[in-house]
Amino acid sequence: MNELAQNIRRIALVAVCSFLLMALVFGYWQVVRAPALRAHPHNQQAQQRAKSIKPGLVYTGDGELIIGVEKDDEGWQHTYPAGPVYCHLTGYNKNTGLQKGLREALLGIGAYQDRWGAVGYTEQGLDVVLTIDSKAQRRATKLMEGRRGAVVALDPTDGAILVMVSAPGYNPVRVMESQMNYEMFTNHPASPELNRALQGLYPPGTILQVFVAATGLETGVATDQTVFNCSGTAQIAGITVNCSKPGGHGRLTLSRALADSCNIAFAELAQLIGPERLLNYAKKFHLLEESDLPLPTAQGKLADLIGDDAETELVEAALGQGATLVTPIAMARLAATIASGGRVIKPYLVDRITRQGGETVTDYRGGQLGAAISQETAQQVAGMMRVSVEQGSASSVRLSDCRVAAKTGSAQNPEGNPHSWALGFAPVEAPQAVVTVIVENNLAGRPAAGPIARQILEVLLSCQ
Secondary structure, eight states: OOOHHHHHHHHHHHHHHHHHHHHHHHHIIIOOOOOOOHHOOOHHHHHHHHHHBBBOOOOOTSSEEEEEEEEEEEEEEEOOTTTGGGGHHSSTTSSHHHHHHHHHHTOOOOOOOOOTTTOOOOOHHHHHHEEEOHHHHHHHHHHHHTTTTTEEOOOTOOOBBBEEEEEOOOHHHHHHHHHHHHHHTTTTTTTTTTTTTHHOOOOGGGGGGGHHHHHHHHHOOOOOEEEEEEEEEEEETTTEEEOSSSOEEEEEEEHHHTTTTOOOHHHHHHHOOOOOHHHHHHHHHHTOOOOSSSOOOOOOOOOOOOOOOOHHHHHHHHOOOTTTTBBBHHHHHHHHHHHTEEEEEEOOEEEEEEEEEEEEEEEEOOEEESSSSSSHHHHHHHHHHHHHHHHTTGGOBBBBOOEEEEEEEEEOOTSSSOOOEEEEEOSSSSEEEEEEEEEOOOTTTTHHHHHHHHHHHHHHHHHH
């Protein structure tokens, strides 16, 4: 009898465990995973439901409508009231831009649908409020007309993206007016669909001196008063390094070297730092990482700095050339790290998601990715960048009633004229805005990125 009772208990235990396991599996798929499955683009029923949902709207942080909706014979369609100004944010159809990246929020499905509402679905999507400043965005769009490049501005206190412009832009309505328009757009040699702010990969050139200086100071291999000797041309690690000043700068400190964009000083500083430490600090600064945004972003590149060519690659990396490629958003994050006292901020684009009545469903604030350098080092680099504005090569970013820290420079381009770069922030004492600008193939000798950066700072800070 005891053996029979034990067998009965075993069978009962197996049955109970099987029932519980089935309940957990069904509960997972019916409750936890159900919203995502109902929202999946390949779900035919989801596609049919989505057609009947009135999508939400998208606004800038100061209330300008950038994605609207209207209904036609085929259902609800997005509209683009501001045309090209926000084109790389809005995209031109449901599979591009924020229409794709924020699809679930705009339709009120998936993660934005009540998990317990399995038998129903919303008829109204949610509205999205971005962090973008419309005045600065419009000014940047105007300033980049006729050029190729990008402008990115951030709030260094929390990472809010205030400006994101890629040039050339396009009119989202015109793209989809006809098949011919679409084909001309997608095959255009200037690649207007490419979001250069997030996906453009460029050699940083001399603006990378900000990163190299910070690494040298933080590792203790140099101070801002360390003296270098620039003769104009030098053989360093087997390559010829030419300085921007014919005949060279002579003896100059690291602070002065950054202000005057002295290639020879920074090539020598790179040798003091060494390959291992430079790679380590590239990771600490998150220099090459993609940005976590609801839009496609690219990852930067840097030489491996190992093997027989390590020393040569090290010098090329310190000069922002060779295999080194970065995105404008990554350079904005670099400037924000200096502005925020060494903390690497996490850029974000969506401020909040709301219901039509104004009730906030989700709000966002930027996070931190850790400290790259100490506050003391960040302050030293900021001071060097301020000298660059007030006494050096970044004078084109100067404002009369607001102290600016900035670095301008150029990057060699094997396919044409050098690219023009600028990065900076203001006010130096309590930074409120960071801006990065790149102008592709800028005409030699004509400053381009610096004046654009200055005017964006003017709008964001109401300075002159």
